[in-house]
Amino acid sequence: MTGDVHPAWLPPEALRAVGSRRVLIQGGGLLVDTVRAELSRACGRFGGTVGGDGPFDLVLKLSNGRRPPDPDVFVLSRDAGVTVVRADEPAGLLYGFFHVVRLGEAAFDGAFPPRPHRPAIRRRMVQHWDNVDVHPVMGQVERGYAGGSVFWHDGALRADLSRVTAYARLLASCGVNALCVNNVNVHATEARLLTGRLGDVAAIADLLRPYGIRVHLSVSFAAPAVDLGTADPLDPRVAAWWADTTRRVYATIPDFGGYVVKADSEGQPGPFADGRSHADGANALAAALAPHGGVVHWRAFVYNHRQDWRDRGTDRARAAHDHFVPLDGAFGDNVILQVKHGPIDFQTREPVSPLIAAMPATRVAVEVQATQEYTGQQRHVCYLGPMWSEVLGFAPWGSEGPPVAGLAAGLVAVSNVGDDPFWTGHPLAQANLYAFGRLAWDPRLDPVAVLDEWIDLTFGPGATADPRLLRATLHAVMDDSWRTYERYTAPLGVGFMVRPGHHYGPDVDGYEYTPWGTYHFADRDGVGVDRTRATGTGFAGQYPPAWSRVYESVHDCPDELLLFFHHVPYGHVLHDGGTVIQHIYDTHFEGVEAVGAMRDRWSALPAGLVDPALAARVAERLDEQLRSAVEWRDQINAYFFRKSGVRDAHGRRIH
Amino acid sequence: MTGDVHPAWLPPEALRAVGSRRVLIQGGGLLVDTVRAELSRACGRFGGTVGGDGPFDLVLKLSNGRRPPDPDVFVLSRDAGVTVVRADEPAGLLYGFFHVVRLGEAAFDGAFPPRPHRPAIRRRMVQHWDNVDVHPVMGQVERGYAGGSVFWHDGALRADLSRVTAYARLLASCGVNALCVNNVNVHATEARLLTGRLGDVAAIADLLRPYGIRVHLSVSFAAPAVDLGTADPLDPRVAAWWADTTRRVYATIPDFGGYVVKADSEGQPGPFADGRSHADGANALAAALAPHGGVVHWRAFVYNHRQDWRDRGTDRARAAHDHFVPLDGAFGDNVILQVKHGPIDFQTREPVSPLIAAMPATRVAVEVQATQEYTGQQRHVCYLGPMWSEVLGFAPWGSEGPPVAGLAAGLVAVSNVGDDPFWTGHPLAQANLYAFGRLAWDPRLDPVAVLDEWIDLTFGPGATADPRLLRATLHAVMDDSWRTYERYTAPLGVGFMVRPGHHYGPDVDGYEYTPWGTYHFADRDGVGVDRTRATGTGFAGQYPPAWSRVYESVHDCPDELLLFFHHVPYGHVLHDGGTVIQHIYDTHFEGVEAVGAMRDRWSALPAGLVDPALAARVAERLDEQLRSAVEWRDQINAYFFRKSGVRDAHGRRIH
16 A cells, blocks of 8 residues: 555555556647656656657557547557557547556557557546535445545535546546546535536646546536525526536536436426426537537436336336337437436446437436445445446347447446545455446457456565565455355345345345335245236337347246346346245355355465555455355345245255 | 414313313412412403302312321312312322313312322323433434424523423323433533532423422443442442532432433443442432432333344344343332333334233333324324323233232333424324323223313313314224324234334334344244243243233234244234235225325315314324325335245235
């Protein structure tokens, strides 16, 4: 650790390869200066040089040849002992630089022809659910598991913002280019960021700008009502209010990214209040932003959170599709409909939201949750790269059609970062943030290979005595950790068997008789939600035929989503030949064993191989993960044994 | 209503009968002055006179004949047209005065020979779970359902304490003579009441004193540790600290009542930390209080709140008995062991705590909960007089032995009062506070007759146009409301099927897999907790044989406690010939119907018969009660139908 803060995946050692070279940088401007400063610092440390007469090992140059320029792209080549990064724009040069850092010595080995590197997804954004004031229930960071906010503390902008700079550098190095500074649930103090406290946002923007990151702001749809008594998006005074307010924002922050809006969702205000559509609502803000090049991220997370659990006809999974598909084509060009990756809410296992494939005339961003609300809250190791990779690779029209990554104008992660010394509470959760950025840039990357990058940068050669052992250990602990987490928690895609409110730990019926629309319908005979067209809520019919057919069929439906789409008897036979009930028992016993093995593996690492504070933090969290996994196993198994009366085929203890 | 605050059971009209008489008061002192002021005010309003030459209709006199004087007793007689109240002590005169108020015109009708009125229970106390600071989770009043505290507001003693005087008058009029001003969970600010902020307590004591009410204070057992680094009750420095601190308390408040202590319970500090017993702990404080005549209320609510739900051998119901019976005889004379009426925690239906009968050498106070934590939170009508009457009349050794009321040195109610205009949130919940005082004075009173007193005082003749209709309506709504509440909530004594945390509304499994020791063990075959000696936790064996035998037997156990003592199949036949599962369905349908009838009855009251604000408040709460009862019915029935698979014999809808 450097000082009190862990350097994450950019310890000084990670820049050894570039820092020991003779480097030439051609071009100017803020982002090029950032690259120059990075290289100067690294070369100062590792003996390289920047500038001078050459010869050079590494050349980074802006070549403003093409029009229009391709903003983030860079071209990497190596010939005659010189590695060359060329970019149309400064941002490309910055990404090219960090790519060379990532390659390390491999960037200076042999020769390779010019290859353009272009992000698959243009807007790669982290959103912070950070509150300015400490919220009485949610605290400084809603669903935050890494301490306070790096931006805000107890009602004010932090006096010391040095971590924002370090954070921006980490984000840029994995390709993130946009950041929203406050919670989508906009409370009273936070609403003032847009107006009276814009200077705070500008101060953050100033620190993100050198790393090519634009700042966005969550705003309350009802903001104009304070002055006007109405927020009706079709009222000309409201339009003028937004235009005026937005003009002031851009006067203060010329490269402001835009607004993020959670409207008519879980109590947040929205256009429904005035009988207007979400398109009316989004377009009102979009019109104000358009002259300045800004965008609205309009969240599609709209559903009835006061559902009657007795009403089996209403299905929360259907809600986003039902609300938004009729509006396809009605949104302005600079509206980005932000859709959660699954139809419910960031569960460990959900099908991909059918809405993503149902808005051909609308720009869509996919939202994932790096903060581990439902995946262990950064007390459990749960590497989410494989989940996101599956989501991005999902082909809604079947293998002939484009994958989700090809449909998304943006990828958004709810940040998992706080003022914790390790940034993410669980040190290994840093990998999720890194993987998010990398998969947003290139969704076809193998998430295990991304993990390798992260390991090499974070603990890489020179930073540890036995990199091979460490790498093997980290892979053993992390590669399959999402599926391990899935095994000991809610089974077969049924979801939401968590403690209400804080969402940590098991409570099978916790949400069963609530207004939240999250049910499993377990009875003495079976479990699961019938979402078929034939006999259920019809949600399966929201997919294009390729998947609609698969999900509709209790036989074809993938096991891991069986209970999401079907209510089946406990004796239903899965594709592997086992019954649902035995699958529940088996996976829960196996999941706990796997966590035990993860813990043993970590504790077998020789002392000193990693920073002792980090080793201790991980060990302490693995202890908690094992305790919690045992609790999950015992509750889930006891619950289903009490309901089904079916004994475990292997006679293991169920309470 | 007078001004903004409802007069509860002492509207001016309630004093019409005494206020229209010629009154003589003989005696002096603070409490006699209180009586004199009451009578002067009433006579000023209704045409009577106080003093003068006579003849008199009403004579109140102190007659200090007997030694030692019987502090609270008064003797009432009427002869030759003169009603006479005679008392040894001023307190007796005060209680006699309020008794005459309660009798109204009947006190001045005919003749009756002298009869002494003596409280069955000496210490009749309300305890406030009021915090000085607003607690982040529990708010100003823990488990308070009537707004803020009448004493404290946002960290300080209220500037306007006029409601404390009005409250003291209400309490005295029903016989309460002790009051604890702060929460048994003593947080940091509240701990300072004992030391730096004693003036606040003295200010309250000054207002309670004219009504014969002594002030008590909840203290932290760990208080000495702030100065000494230890709270070990056997450390002489700790003893000296308590002696010193207590001396200062009495120097400030000469009639201070004593301390209330929740030790080693739900995270509160206690003697276990130093390996000492609860007798050691209680005696340390008692020794400091003894020279000044004060007492310690030492709560017996000690149990393992970090129980493993998998461990069926541990039974929270046993805990108080297990902890305290071995200490019988070890407590100082001025220690009062404060025992909750049931062995668990203020559930709608529990057996009487066996500890009450198991401490012959210890003074015991019984604690009930007027604040309706588990009985509808003052949103539901739930008149608790019948429950308390059953508790006080329970004879642990069988009908030959004394009842609980005969064993109790004190009766304590957790107050249901706040700064709400109606005092108790639900206006009809005022009756619970009134009934508490009256039953503490005379436990043999019929709770329905107590309700009559409360109705006559609150809405009595002259105060309403049709007292007969109003009385009939209130009886229809209130008399059986506790049993109605029981019908639509947790069945057959099983308890605790409430939402964790706030405890309002149903959640059958909410506490089932938690560390709180509150389980029902429902599975597909049956439900209930086996607490027998033969096959269960042995709790039934904590009772004297008369009841131990009854509770031990699945056939003799009263139906309403069946699931508290036994785990039975759903088909188990109750004493009325029905099965457990059908009983669950029937009572839940019936309970909702009863609430519907209560609501209809109330809404049929002609406008203007009671204060419109009160009528509206009650109507609004009855709407919520019906909504909630439906929710209870549907969840409980759905839960047990899903588990048992048994259909309702009458084919009613179960979800």
